[in-house]
Amino acid sequence: MEVFRDIDSLGNYLSAHRCQGRSTGLVPTMGALHQGHLSLLSNALEENDIVICSVYVNPTQFNNAEDLENYPRQEAEDLRILEQNGCHAVFVPDDEIMYVEDPVIRIGFGDMEGIMEGEFRPGHFNGVAMVVAKLLNAVNPDRAYFGQKDLQQFLLIERMVKDLGFRTKLRCIPIYREETGLAMSSRNLRLSQEEKNRAVNIYKMLSRSAKMLESGERWEEVHKEGINFLRENGLEPEYFEAVSAQTLARQTNVFDKNRVALCVAAYVGKIRLIDNLILGGSL
Numbered sequence: 369m370e371v372f373r374d375i376d377s378l379g380n381y382l383s384a385h386r387c388q389g390r391s392t393g394l395v396p397t398m399g400a401l402h403q404g405h406l407s408l409l410s411n412a413l414e415e416n417d418i419v420i421c422s423v424y425v426n427p428t429q430f431n432n433a434e435d436l437e438n439y440p441r442q443e444a445e446d447l448r449i450l451e452q453n454g455c456h457a458v459f460v461p462d463d464e465i466m467y468v469e470d471p472v473i474r475i476g477f478g479d480m481e482g483i484m485e486g487e488f489r490p491g492h493f494n495g496v497a498m499v500v501a502k503l504l505n506a507v508n509p510d511r512a513y514f515g516q517k518d519l520q521q522f523l524l525i526e527r528m529v530k531d532l533g534f535r536t537k538l539r540c541i542p543i544y545r546e547e548t549g550l551a552m553s554s555r556n557l558r559l560s561q562e563e564k565n566r567a568v569n570i571y572k573m574l575s576r577s578a579k580m581l582e583s584g585e586r587w588e589e590v591h592k593e594g595i596n597f598l599r600e601n602g603l604e605p606e607y608f609e610a611v612s613a614q615t616l617a618r619q620t621n622v623f624d625k626n627r628v629a630l631c632v633a634a635y636v637g638k639i640r641l642i643d644n645l646i647l648g649g650s651l
């Protein structure tokens with residue numbers, strides 16, 4: 369496996385493969401890799417000749433300095449995992465490479481970021497969009513892979529790719545869950561066993577809510593019950609929304625023709641977790 373720390377040497381490597389007519393897939397990550405990332409990698413390996421993973425903790429997408437500082441970092445272990453799982457190349461830039469200067473442009477998504485992560489993490493999606501645009505420019509992949517766990521992120525990146533005319537096709541890979549139902553996340557590494565036991569109630573709540581909606585219960589009631597369920601199980605909900613899985617518009621009638629996603633963010637102690645469930649399956 370090749371490891372690149374700057375854009376030019378990565379570019380030379382990729383040009384050599386493109387000259388041979390090989391297709392390329394990009395899996396952008398912030399490291400602290402888990403099974404969820406590996407499922408993105410295995411999808412990428414199936415669909416492309418060459419797969420590049422990026423490992424970069426992007427400072428501009430953190431709206432909380434403590435969260436950035438505490439974000440798990442384990443580069444040597446990540447490289448080992450990627451090599452063991454057949455990744456062809458890794459891009460591990462540092463801040464000087466990714467942000468030669470502080471960007472003056474801002475990327476905004478209007479109403480699509482007025483709720484959920486965009487509402488509670490101001491500036492987050494500007495940072496995500498900025499770094500993803502930089503990665504797409506550096507790699508220019510045929511396909512790029514993102515996880516459904518960050519559904520709003522995926523839909524905004526999809527919109528950016530459309531609006532700015534990037535040639536890359538995007539893939540949204542279903543959420544990878546632990547046996548307990550807990551969605552895999554790098555942040556799970558920071559949970560104690562007792563916190564993990566409480567965290568499983570996030571997916572329980574989503575599944576319960578989906579059943580209630582499917583049996584005809586009104587959203588207002590489902591929302592109230594969901595929030596209560598989380599609180600009763602020692603979690604502090606930040607939001608629980610039913611949105612279109614295309615436009616992110618809030619849905620009150622869940623049997624609308626748009627696909628509806630139930631999305632939640634909740635604190636387990638100091639750790640903030642997100643999860644979602646799309647009624648009727650994945651994207």
Ligand code: PAF
Binds near residue numbers: 396397398426429500
């Ligand atoms: O989903 C993530 O891990 C990050 O937001 C991403 C897409 C790698 C950008 O830093």
